[in-house]
Amino acid sequence: MPELPEVETVRRGLAPVFVGARFTRVEQRRPDLRFAFPPMFAERLAGRRVESLGRRAKYLIADLDDASALVMHLGMSGSFRIAAGAGDAEAGLFHHERLKNPVHDHVVFHLSNGARVAYNDPRRFGFMDLIARAELSEHKLFRDLGLEPLGNSFDASALAARLAGKSAPLKAALLDQSVVAGLGNIYVCEAMHRAHLSPQRAAGALVRRDGGPSARLAVLVQCIRDVLNEAIEAGGSSLRDHRLTDGSLGYFQHRFRVYDREGELCPTPGCGAKVKRIVQAGRSTFYCGKCQK
DNA sequence: CGCATCCCCTGCCTGC
DNA sequence: TGCAGGCAGGGGATGC
Numbered sequence: 001m002p003e004l005p006e007v008e009t010v011r012r013g014l015a016p017v018f019v020g021a022r023f024t025r026v027e028q029r030r031p032d033l034r035f036a037f038p039p040m041f042a043e044r045l046a047g048r049r050v051e052s053l054g055r056r057a058k059y060l061i062a063d064l065d066d067a068s069a070l071v072m073h074l075g076m077s078g079s080f081r082i083a084a085g086a087g088d089a090e091a092g093l094f095h096h097e098r099l100k101n102p103v104h105d106h107v108v109f110h111l112s113n114g115a116r117v118a119y120n121d122p123r124r125f126g127f128m129d130l131i132a133r134a135e136l137s138e139h140k141l142f143r144d145l146g147l148e149p150l151g152n153s154f155d156a157s158a159l160a161a162r163l164a165g166k167s168a169p170l171k172a173a174l175l176d177q178s179v180v181a182g183l184g185n186i187y188v189c190e191a192m193h194r195a196h197l198s199p200q201r202a203a204g205a206l207v208r209r210d211g212g213p214s215a216r217l218a219v220l221v222q223c224i225r226d227v228l229n230e231a232i233e234a235g236g237s238s239l240r241d242h243r244l245t246d247g248s249l250g251y252f253q254h255r256f257r258v259y260d261r262e263g264e265l266c267p268t269p270g271c272g273a274k275v276k277r278i279v280q281a282g283r284s285t286f287y288c289g290k291c292q293k
Numbered sequence: 294c295g296c297a298t299c300c301c302c303t304g305c306c307t308g309c
Numbered sequence: 310t311g312c313a314g315g316c317a318g319g320g321g322a323t324g325c
Contacts, residue, residue, distance in 0.1 A: 122302080259318095
């Protein structure tokens with residue numbers, strides 16, 4: 001579920017209760033999510049203070065006071081929910097909206113400031129790990145990650161360097177986390193529509209023969225930045241599982257131009273064609289065949 | 294190596 | 310109403 005804007009929204013919601021607080025107790029309610037938890041996961045977290053909460057691509061990274069980092073990935077259906085009062089969790093207030101089954105609260109963090117934070121993940125494609133902070137950048141989860149699309153180094157030249165020579169369709173290349181880190185199916189579709197670029201075009205064709213970026217690649221870079229910033233501003237997109245940490249909904253889904261809009265009118269002024277759905281690399285692509293070339 | 298396919302898991306929606 | 314099948318925001322393993 002969560003792409004960069006959803007993860008960033010979660011980060012901003014968690015930071016006020018996590019940063020500066022200690023884990024007084026952590027409940028690990030099953031042996032694994034997508035992967036097994038590291039040995040002694042809950043025990044190693046107990047007593048640790050959170051120094052900062054960051055994000056890289058779709059990963060949340062909590063820096064702890066013992067020079068380790070708690071790394072968390074939400075997979076497709078992961079969400080965090082904060083219950084402020086000490087009695088809230090026991091009173092069933094974590095998931096009163098009924099859309100979240102408390103059976104899927106796989107980890108519960110008890111914090112020194114009285115907050116309880118539950119990690120809920122029905123499909124269990126998410127995972128958590130504890131990694132020494134000094135080893136993070138060389139860790140297999142992070143070492144191959146590509147450009148951070150809201151970072152300073154993301155520009156047309158850098159993207160051109162990553163796309164050069166690629167015969168894969170643009171859609172697949174933008175989903176590849178070693179090219180741009182943090183985009184997912186929604187925002188790739190939305191950015192390509194904004195840039196009027198066909199998802200089926202070969203990615204390498206946007207690179208000039210001298211290796212520099214084409215003008216259209218510069219437009220794509222700006223469209224990616226814009227759609228991500230607008231989505232963060234809207235609290236992300238809530239299709240099924242995404243919730244802010246207070247349980248409320250993001251609302252960027254109402255601003256989708258093509259994603260999940262098969263058969264609807266293309267929103268480009270004067271276009272008049274209908275949004276199409278195709279499957280690329282096993283995943284749906286929504287686009288306009290008339291104004292995306 | 295690059296790329297495509299399949300798979301992990303639960304839940305929701307559609308159509309019969 | 311029940312049930313089977315398809316599909317879902319991610320990404321890792323496999324095979325060509």
